[in-house]
Amino acid sequence: MIDPAILDRVAQTIEARKDADPATSYVAKLLHEGQDKILKKIAEESAEVLLAAKDGDKSHVVRETADLWFHCMVLLAHHDLGPQDVLNELRRREGISGIDEKAARNAG
Template sequence: MTDPAILDRLAATIEARKSADPATSYVARLLHEGEDKILRKVVEEATEILLASKDGDKRHIARETADLWFHCLVLLAHHGLGPNDVLNELLCREGTSGIDEKALRKMG
């Protein structure tokens, strides 16, 4: 069973944790430690997905992808963005060839 609203709820939780005590909140600690720490976590989780994919364990791939998405949401929050900003970008690209979309980004 899936719940598409989970991203919005998770983003709201992350937003609420911005003002939490870094000693008691993982999100607050990441945000307090700054962008470099958050970026290191994103890279770490992306690497773990690659390794899980090489192993072929679907459950492990899903868990690592969840970790990556979570840390990407923290990064978005750091920049004052949320999942809807990403979804809107995807909507703008819908129906456009990936090749064409990439070329358009280079042009402007």
């Protein structure tokens, strides 16, 4: 069963940990170290997704994608955004050709 509310719960947890002690909270530590640290983690997790996919291990792909999504959510929180902002953008794009959507972005 799909539970889209999980994204909201994870976002709420990330938000709650923004002001936590970086010594006891991984999220607080990432946010405290700043955007460059978060971006580095996203790059690392992206590479791990690619390697897992190359290996063809579906469970590993899922685990690494979860790590990537989590770190992307930390980046969203860093910018005072959340999963609903991304879902709204996906909803806006729904039914639009990817080619047309990209052309519209490049025209602006």
